[in-house]
Amino acid sequence: MQPSYPSSLAPEEIASDGHEPVDVIKVSARSRSTAVAGAIAGVVREHQRAEVQAIGAGAVNQAVKAVAIARGYLAEDQIDVIVIPFFTEVTIDEQERTAVRMIVEPR
Template identity: 55%
Template sequence: MEVLKVSSKSSPNSVAGAIAGVIRDYGCVEVQAVGAGATNQALKSVAVARGYLAPMGVDIICIPAFTSIEIDGAERTAMKLLVEIR
C-alpha cells in the first residue's frame, strides 16, 4: 500500500491530488501525520480528494487509526488515515 506523509506545512490541495492519483491507480492509500497541525492538513486533504474523485463516480471512505513510526531514532505515535474506495 502506498504511504503518503503529511506535515503541518503541506498544502491540502497538493496532498489531495496525490491521494486522488493513488486511489485511481491502486484503489487505496495510507496517509500518515504526526501532530495536530499535520493531522488537520491530512483530514482537509481527504475531504478535498473526495471532491476531486466524485465527478468520476468514485466515492472514498477514511478509516482513522494510530500507528507507531520511527523519527530520528525515536518512536512516535502517528495518525494513520486509511483511504479507500467505498
C-alpha cells in the same frame, strides 16, 4: 462488516490483507492540502486505495482537509471513498512517535 485496523498492526500487515501495498503519503503541517488531495486522488485511482500519515496536530489538520478535498476530486469520477483512521507507532531519529494513519478506499 467493516475491517478494523488496530494500532498494534504493522503497515506490512495492513497491506497483506489482500490489497496491493502502496506508498504512504506523508503529510506535514506545512503541506498544501490541495496538493496532498491530488496525490491521494491519483493513488486511489491507480491502486484503489491510499494511505496517509501525519504526526502532530497541524499535520493531522492538513491531512484531514486533504482527504475531504480528495473526496470531491474523486466524486467527479463517480468514486465514493471512505476513510479508516487509526494510530500507529513510527520511529523517527531513533524516537518512537505516534502517528495518525488513514486508509482511503472506495466504498
